[in-house]
Amino acid sequence: MKIIEVKNLNKIYHEGEINVHAVRGIDLVIEQGEFTAIVGPSGSGKTTLLNMIGGLDNPTEGEIVIDEINIGNLKSSQLTDFRMKNIGFVFQAYNLIPVLTAKENVEFIMHLQGKSKKERADRAIQLLEEVGLGERVNSRPSKLSGGQQQRVAVARALASKPKFILADEPTANLDSESTANLLDIMEKLNREENITFIFSTHDARVVNKARRVITIDDGKIMSDITK
């Protein structure tokens, strides 16, 4: 089942006199259940592409259709709502609200969705156990390692039951052990619960785990390989 369709996507940043063409005419379809890596050198447009797919940035040209909704037609506040209901986000770092514990961070998004207190608490604990943090539910982010923080971020992204999860270089700040650990968790969630992951990375070991690898350079898709 097709969940994301990107058509002729372009993004031009205007920086003073210079125009930076960060994404140039990308067409892309993502199916339910994919485990897809977007790779490419620094400055190739990975973040720009993911931000547009996630409704965090507006394309200069082109369309993004998620579950038959063209998100370019949504007003800013509708788009915020859309993100909350449909997309899970994991960023490179500082994903969490510093004043909330791991459990509260996971609960927070469910609070935004208006879920009951009981449901929130139960699901938060369950998800944190799934990412191997059952022991650390009451720790604040500052007391967690970088890898643990990213796992909380994954749990948070899952909590809202999104259609897919976007992860922009989720392992960039992690050592190799934490990287492997995070990837294992993501892969397991993908395999066992059919959760769609789209992540960008520089890291060859991460790329190896992906089932589909989209390589972009200079804002264009250079190759798209499904193993």
Place this chain on the structure above:
Amino acid sequence: MILTVAWRNIWRNKRRTLITAASIFFALFFALMMRSLQIGTFDKIANDIVSSYTGHIQIHQEGYWDNQSINNVFDRDEKLEQEILKVKNIKAIVPRLESFALASTGENTKGCRVSGIIPDVENKTTKLKNTVVEGNYLTNNDQGAIIGDGLAKYLNISIGDTIVLIGQGYHAYSAAGKYAVRGIVHTSSPELNNNIVYLTLSNTQELYSTENRLTAISIILNDNGDITKIKKKILKLLDENIYEVMAWDELLFELKQLIDSKQDSSTIMLGLLYMIVGFGVFGTIVMMTSERWREFGLLVSIGMKKIKLMLIVFIETLLIGFLGIVFGFAISLPIIFHFNKNHINLTGDAAKAYTDLGFDPVMVFSNNPDFMISQIYIVIFIVLISVLYPILKLTRLKPAEALKK
């Protein structure tokens, strides 16, 4: 959850929150002390004069107040007095005949103010008897006088001595009389102490040949309630072409002006103080906003509506303001209430400065809630203005850009 986040956020940077709250606290503390003292002291001055002398409202012959001549008198009308007494909230009315004279002992002479009173009526309302520090109060048919202690000192006379009053009577009759000094008074008004001579009303009428006429009916109310309303009611009972009715703030116009000008200058000072504090609060919020900009971007990215985020920032700022307010009041109120009960008696130069102006050298703290509430409004106003910055900035937050920081 929103409240939890806001509450924990303000303790993220404890030092900054405390410094900001403390600056609000100090401004508030200073403002409360200053205002309380000012209002308290001025109220006391006004109240003293009103209760011991002018009354809340006075009725005169039209034109008397501008030209306080013994010719501007009106016939005493006891039926009218009874009518006025029926007006709600009026406690008493005090008829008086007042004018000027020279008081002489043969050796010394001094200008003085002669006040003709009905001794028991006067005492019931202004407690004049309590101010007698030597000798006795006047009896109703007394042929003697009581005089201010300052005047007594100047004329160098004591109880039992005689003073001669010489002046101009009604329609240019000459006025002269001889009175034994029965008592010496010390009122809370130094000016009065230096020039007052009290006689009975009938003796004064005789002295000035006014027959049964008065210069003023002084009206005392039960409380400081709605003077304007009562004044209007009294006006309805009178012929406005014959009488003038004035409230105490018109009677004590110069005092009122002095009070207002003192208050104006302190208002400017407090304004500056609050402005400094306002900039401090604003600075804190600007810093907080820029430090947390990425976090704001994250929250909006994962689906938090901007309006909710604004609410959090708003609550946080308000909490800091309340912190300042709570501590400000917690420290100020006990002091205010203590000194409201226990007046501070001034001594030395400060006392002299007060006495020179004609005021009792006493500092009183007011516990009137009105001025306190207006200080709360000011703090909340500062907070509201400051919080506009992040709120306006948040309307333009672009998640992708904010996340880059």
